Amino acid sequence: MVVMKMKFPFAKRVKLAQGLWLLSWLATVAGAVTFFMGCFLKIELRKRAEVMDNTEIHAVPHTLMIVGLASLGINYFAGRICQDALDASRFPQWKNFVKPFFCGSSFFTFLMLLAVIMSYAMKGNLEDSLKIGLKNGIRFYKDTDTPGRCFQKQTIDRLQMEFKCCGNTNYRDWFEVQWISNRYLDFSSKEVKNRIRSNVDGRYLVDSVPFSCCNPSSPRPCIQHRLTNNSAHYNYEHETEELNIFIRGCREALVNYYMGLMNTIGAVVLSVLVIQVSVLVSLRYLQTSMDAVVGQENAEIETEGYLLEKSLKETFSEYVDPVLKILLLNQVSAGTPEAGAATTTTPS
Incomplete structure (x- = not known):
């Protein structure tokens, strides 16, 4: 079952590609901002490392720096895809690249969401760390x-x-x-x-x-x-x-300071997350609407774009099942020598 199907005339595809190109550059700048916010938070935490007992709270700036750098790469390739989207002869070169691109992009977008959640949920760890460190x-x-x-x-x-x-x-x-x-x-x-x-x-x-x-x-x-x-x-x-x-x-003073800092960063990263999701959704529509143009003599025909080719459950299984099979094969191959040794019998 196709999820969220839409019709795309040629003019609408052009506007989608142009808008997505601008949006991808905006998301690139937002990714750089996310990276520098992670660096700033890391520096602020390192300043008072002597009065902090653990390093768990550094997970927030580390995650921000990772997703910020990943966002730069993701949106750079999104911009390249947009440039080739309206050229039916050049777009097929991206066909094999798009699926792993969406997998990686979705993973790092999830990490960005995780960073937002952690920035609001680290108060307990921060308070415990400062309690022992200040003592x-x-x-x-x-x-x-x-x-x-x-x-x-x-x-x-x-x-x-x-x-x-x-x-x-x-x-x-x-x-x-x-x-x-x-x-x-x-x-x-x-x-x-x-x-x-x-x-x-x-x-x-x-x-x-x-x-x-x-x-x-x-x-x-x-x-x-x-x-x-x-x-x-x-x-x-x-x-x-x-x-x-x-x-x-x-x-109390330090908890208020750092939580105010993290809450502000969380709000900014949430805005960046919205932009990043918009890029991925728009890129998916552009990709699926252009797939129907490939091989056609008339590139200006009306096509259909969709968000998911199958239901959410089926799509999830399609991506997860190969990973699970690889993990299971690794477990079986690791256990094979022991199993062979257990079934060996002595000659009578």
């Missing part, structure tokens, strides 16, 4: 002399100032770790000794935060030490001094 970043903040962690302090400080955030969940995360290196502690001080002895792990824990948590919009000089001690500062109430330091956690 480790805060824990290693003091290790400026440790190889591999020398720039951890600089990374966290720049992050907190850039995104106007403090800590992982909030500023109290700094109260749970020793973020001041031992080299800057006076161990002859009674206060330092008491704080270390009062902690079961022997850590120097204080209700203080790094300078990068200070909010420059605060009307008073920043209070970053003894944050919970109201009597240590004049006219101070730590529960109401919201402008003194950044209240928002860096995990």
Whole structure:
């Protein structure tokens, strides 16, 4: 059963070929945009790799770069086919190429759809990655002399100032770790000794935060030490001094930033996907309408074009069955030596 059949007079085929040529170039530009968006997202993720725990979220930019490059090739050949479409003597050279071309194009179009879905669905992985990564970043903040962690302090400080955030969940995360290196502690001080002895792990824990948590919009000089001690500062109430330091956690700030970025990219790629599907549908109509012209003396006859020659189920089986047969043959050939060994009998 032919799916979505349409009649194409010569004038309509000409307009279809011309429109498809312009559309294929538009899709080529859109593919380049998709590739560069993938590169941009990859760079943005690499910038904060030190505060991210896994690389699963890099699947989004990798997919965008792959489909962007594939789109360039797909639409280049689509444009070439359009140029030869109205020449009955030149079009048959594409006949054997069109079927695998549509298979590859459909696969990469599906990948583009997958990239759109992933860009909206990666919030959970992103949040988990930042939760662990920021926790480790805060824990290693003091290790400026440790190889591999020398720039951890600089990374966290720049992050907190850039995104106007403090800590992982909030500023109290700094109260749970020793973020001041031992080299800057006076161990002859009674206060330092008491704080270390009062902690079961022997850590120097204080209700203080790094300078990068200070909010420059605060009307008073920043209070970053003894944050919970109201009597240590004049006219101070730590529960109401919201402008003194950044209240928002860096995990929330980064998740909002990256999800805003991914949602914008997802919307753009969705538009690119619509253009790409339009190219494939139009190209299919042009190809099937031109097949009837091949071998005819009059190239200006009216022809019929269609989207699928058979039903969707039959078409799917036509493409998938050969692949399944190849896989089954490989499995059988791999198991043949074992089967032969199992059936070997000893002579009596």
